[in-house]
Amino acid sequence: MQMHTNNSLVARNFYLFFTVVWTFAVIVASNIPASDIPSILPNNSDILIHFIWYSVMTFGMILSLKHKVSRPVVTALLLTISIGLMNEFLQKILSVGRSFELSDILSNTLGSLIGTLPFVINRR
Numbered sequence: 001m002q003m004h005t006n007n008s009l010v011a012r013n014f015y016l017f018f019t020v021v022w023t024f025a026v027i028v029a030s031n032i033p034a035s036d037i038p039s040i041l042p043n044n045s046d047i048l049i050h051f052i053w054y055s056v057m058t059f060g061m062i063l064s065l066k067h068k069v070s071r072p073v074v075t076a077l078l079l080t081i082s083i084g085l086m087n088e089f090l091q092k093i094l095s096v097g098r099s100f101e102l103s104d105i106l107s108n109t110l111g112s113l114i115g116t117l118p119f120v121i122n123r124r
Contacts, residue, residue, distance in 0.1 A: 033097030058115025
């Protein structure tokens with residue numbers, strides 16, 4: 001029994017660590033000036049990238065919060081959407097070579113919603 005508890009604790013700590021690092025990386029990457037990003041990707045691929053970033057962030061956040069809050073899916077969804085909005089406003093205010101994009105907000109939000117699906121489907 002003790003071994004199972006320790007493994008669960010290690011897993012939860014890993015999810016938390018991963019989610020914090022991932023979120024930090026997303027915020028940093030989102031604020032790198034566009035001119036500093038190699039143009040190896042097709043045009044408008046940033047929408048897909050935002051979608052993937054926020055799907056993974058939400059999924060990891062739910063795993064991190066699963067045993068800490070009563071509604072981890074709702075909490076993670078609200079947090080990741082808030083992070084996405086805050087990040088876009090940071091780009092508008094602070095970033096050189098980046099701009100506030102409604103398409104990024106939409107992509108972030110859709111990614112966050114998709115990140116919740118495994119948990120919503122599994123609950124039924």
